[in-house]
Amino acid sequence: MALLDEIAAPRDLRGLSHPQLDQLSSEIRELMIEAVCRSGGHLGPNLGVVELTIALHRVFDSPRDTLLWDIGHQTYVQKLLTGRRAAFGGLRTRDGLSGYASRAESEHDVIENSHASTVLGYADGLARARELSGETDRAVVAVIGDGSLTGGLAWEGLNNLGGAPRRPVIVVLNDNERSYAPTVGGLAAHLGRLRAAKDDGGTPGGNVFEEFGFGYVGPVDGHDIAAVEDALGRARALGGPVVVHVVTEKGRGWETAETNELDRCHVVRATPTSAPAPGAAPAWTSVFSDEMVRIGAARSDVVAITAAMAEPVGLLEFQREFPARTVDVGIAEQHAAAAAAGLVLGGMHPVLAIYATFGNRMIDQMVTDIALHNAPVTLVMDRAGVTGDDGASHNGMWDLTLFQAVPGIRIAAPRDGTRLRELLREAVSWDQGPTVLRFPKGSTGADMPAIDTTDGFDVLHNAPGRDLLIVSVGPMARLALEVAERLGDAGIGATVVDPRWIAPVNPTLVKAAAYFKQVITIEDSGRVGGVGAAFAQALGDAGIGTPVRNFGLPREFLDHGSRAQVLAHCGLTADAVTAEVLARTPSASAVSGISGRTLTS
Numbered sequence: 027m028a029l030l031d032e033i034a035a036p037r038d039l040r041g042l043s044h045p046q047l048d049q050l051s052s053e054i055r056e057l058m059i060e061a062v063c064r065s066g067g068h069l070g071p072n073l074g075v076v077e078l079t080i081a082l083h084r085v086f087d088s089p090r091d092t093l094l095w096d097i098g099h100q101t102y103v104q105k106l107l108t109g110r111r112a113a114f115g116g117l118r119t120r121d122g123l124s125g126y127a128s129r130a131e132s133e134h135d136v137i138e139n140s141h142a143s144t145v146l147g148y149a150d151g152l153a154r155a156r157e158l159s160g161e162t163d164r165a166v167v168a169v170i171g172d173g174s175l176t177g178g179l180a181w182e183g184l185n186n187l188g189g190a191p192r193r194p195v196i197v198v199l200n201d202n203e204r205s206y207a208p209t210v211g212g213l214a215a216h217l218g219r220l221r222a223a224k225d226d227g228g229t230p231g232g233n234v235f236e237e238f239g240f241g242y243v244g245p246v247d248g249h250d251i252a253a254v255e256d257a258l259g260r261a262r263a264l265g266g267p268v269v270v271h272v273v274t275e276k277g278r279g280w281e282t283a284e285t286n287e288l289d290r291c292h293v294v295r296a297t298p299t300s301a302p303a304p305g306a307a308p309a310w311t312s313v314f315s316d317e318m319v320r321i322g323a324a325r326s327d328v329v330a331i332t333a334a335m336a337e338p339v340g341l342l343e344f345q346r347e348f349p350a351r352t353v354d355v356g357i358a359e360q361h362a363a364a365a366a367a368g369l370v371l372g373g374m375h376p377v378l379a380i381y382a383t384f385g386n387r388m389i390d391q392m393v394t395d396i397a398l399h400n401a402p403v404t405l406v407m408d409r410a411g412v413t414g415d416d417g418a419s420h421n422g423m424w425d426l427t428l429f430q431a432v433p434g435i436r437i438a439a440p441r442d443g444t445r446l447r448e449l450l451r452e453a454v455s456w457d458q459g460p461t462v463l464r465f466p467k468g469s470t471g472a473d474m475p476a477i478d479t480t481d482g483f484d485v486l487h488n489a490p491g492r493d494l495l496i497v498s499v500g501p502m503a504r505l506a507l508e509v510a511e512r513l514g515d516a517g518i519g520a521t522v523v524d525p526r527w528i529a530p531v532n533p534t535l536v537k538a539a540a541y542f543k544q545v546i547t548i549e550d551s552g553r554v555g556g557v558g559a560a561f562a563q564a565l566g567d568a569g570i571g572t573p574v575r576n577f578g579l580p581r582e583f584l585d586h587g588s589r590a591q592v593l594a595h596c597g598l599t600a601d602a603v604t605a606e607v608l609a610r611t612p613s614a615s616a617v618s619g620i621s622g623r624t625l626t627s
C-alpha cells in the first residue's frame with residue numbers, strides 16, 4: 027500500500043501524477059475488498075466511486091469547499107483519503123467507523139442522514155447561506171446517484187437549484203444505472219439516452235437538466251480521473267447550477283461484484299465467525315417472501331410494491347412469479363404509498379414492503395391518501411426496531427409512534443415465523459382500511475407457541491399469582507419469557523401475553539390488567555408514543571390504576587453497533603428488565619395459578 031500510506035489528507039493527492047493516481051485507485055480497491063468482505067458493508071457502491079472521489083478531492087478544497095454525498099453509503103473512499111485508514115478495519119462496529127458519512131469522524135463529512143434524495147435540498151440551503159454571508163467562493167458540490175435521483179425530494183431540489191441561474195451549485199450525478207437493481211422509470215430511460223448520445227457522438231433530443239435551468243457537462247467516464255477533473259473544472263468555471271453527469275460502474279474492479287446481476291454487491295455481509303447451526307431458523311424476510319408467493323398464487327388482486335428494494339425486502343420471488351403484479355417505483359416511498367392508494371381505487375390489494383426507517387417518509391400518505399380513504403393497503407415493515415450496524419438513521423424506531431396516531435389503522439407485530447405467516451394473511455384479508463406488519467432484521471428464531479388465546483391475544487406464559495402482567499410486542503416475547511422465568515425464580519408470578527395486533531389497543535387486555543399488581547410492556551420501538559404508552563393511556567382512560575412501566579427505546583439517536591449491543595445500551599436485556607422489576611417489587615408474592623381464559627374473571 028505504498029501510495030495510500032502517504033495520503034493523510036486530501037492535499038496529499040495533489041502532488042501525484044495520473045499513473046500514480048491509478049496505482050492509488052488499485053490500492054484503495056484492494057484494501058476495501060479485503061476489509062469490507064470481513065466487516066460487511068456497501069462494497070459495490072464504493073468500488074464504483076474510487077476515481078470520482080479522488081478527482082473531487084483534487085479539484086475542490088474540502089472542507090473549505092463543501093462536498094455533500096447523498097445517502098453517504100459511498101463515502102468509504104473519502105474516509106480512506108481523509109485520515110481514517112487506520113480505523114477502517116473497525117467499520118460498522120461499536121466505537122469503530124460508521125458505515126456512512128459521520129460528522130464525529132471528520133470535518134470532511136458534512137451530512138449523515140443516510141436517507142436518499144435529500145442532498146440537493148442541503149445544497150440549495152447551503153448555497154443560499156453562502157450567498158447571504160458573502161462566501162460564494164466556497165464551492166457547494168452535491169453527489170447524487172441515479173437511484174437517489176428517482177426520489178421526488180431530489181426533483182424538488184432540482185426545481186429550486188435550476189431556478190437560481192446565478193447561484194453556483196455543482197450536482198455530480200453518479201450514474202451507475204443501478205439502485206440495487208437497475209434503476210427504473212422514465213428518468214433511467216432519459217439517462218440512457220444521454221449516455222447513448224455521447225457514445226454516438228450526437229446530441230439527445232432534449233436534456234432534462236438543461237430544461238430545468240442547469241448547465242450540463244458530460245457524460246464523462248467516471249473511472250478516468252483526468253476526464254472527471256476536467257469536467258469538474260469546467261463546471262466550476264460555468265458558475266450557476268451545473269450537472270456533471272459521471273458514468274461509473276458499480277462494483278468495479280471486483281469480479282464477484284461486476285458479475286453480480288442482482289445488485290453488484292451493493293451490500294456484502296460480514297464474514298460469519300461460525301458456521302450456521304444446522305436447521306437454523308429462517309430470516310424474517312425469507313418467511314415473508316415465501317408467504318407472499320403463496321398469497322399471490324391464491325389472490326390475483328394482491329399487488330406487491332417496492333421502493334427500489336425488491337430483493338432486500340423479500341419481494342424478489344414474488345416478482346419472479348408474478349412480474350405483472352410487482353411494482354418497483356424507484357427510491358420513492360411517498361409515491362409508493364400514493365400509488366398503493368391508487369391501486370385500491372382500481373380494486374387491488376397492495377402489499378407495500380419497505381424497511382421501517384424509510385416508512386418515516388410515508389406518514390402523510392398513510393394519513394391522508396390511505397387511512398382517510400379507508401384504503402385496504404398492507405404495509406410491511408422489515409428491519410423494524412434496532413438494526414444496529416447501520417447506525418442512528420437506520421433503526422426502525424419511529425414507526426409505531428407515527429403510525430399508531432393514524433385513525434383506522436391496524437398494526438400487527440408477529441413474534442415468530444408462524445405468527446408472521448398468520449398475521450400477513452389476516453392483514454391482506456382485512457378490507458376495511460390499512461394494516462401494518464412490522465418485524466426486525468435477522469432470524470425468526472424458534473416458534474413460541476401460545477398456551478392459550480383470548481379475544482385475539484395470545485397467552486405465552488402463566489405463573490402462579492397475578493404479580494405482574496408482561497405485554498410483549500412481537501419478537502420481544504422471547505425476552506419477556508426469559509424475564510418471566512427469572513422473576514418466577516425470585517417468587518414473582520408473571521403472565522406473558524402477546525397482543526399480536528398491537529394497535530388499536532385490545533380492550534380485553536386492558537380489562538385484564540386490572541387484575542394484576544403491576545404491568546410492564548416491552549417493545550423494540552420508541553417509548554415515546556409507543557405501544558406501551560398507548561396501553562398505559564388506555565388503562566388510565568378505563569380508570570384502571572395498575573402501575574405500568576414501559577420498556578422500549580429511548581428518545582435518542584442510537585450509535586452503530588451490533589443489534590445486541592444497542593439493545594443492551596437501551597436496557598432491553600433480560601438482566602436489565604428483571605433487575606428493574608425486582609427493584610420495584612418490595613416483596614414477591616406467589617398466590618394462585620390462572621389460565622388465559624380466566625385473565626379477566
Ligand SMILES: Cc1ncc(C[n+]2csc(CCOP(=O)(O)OP(=O)(O)O)c2C)c(N)n1
Nearest residue numbers: 071140141142171172173174204205206384
Ligand atoms: C429513502 C431511502 N430509501 C431507501 C434507501 C436504501 N438504499 C440505500 S442505497 C440505495 C440505492 C441507491 O442508489 P444510488 O443512489 O444510485 O446509489 P448507488 O448505490 O448506485 O451508488 C437504496 C435504495 C435509502 N437509503 N433511503
Ligand SMILES: CC(=O)[C@@H](O)[C@H](O)COP(=O)(O)O
Nearest residue numbers: 097099293338409413416467
Ligand atoms: C444504504 C442503505 O440504506 C441500505 O443499503 C442498507 O444499509 C441495507 O441494510 P441491510 O444490510 O439491513 O439490508
Ligand SMILES: [Mg+2]
Nearest residue numbers: 171172173204
Ligand atoms: Mg446508482
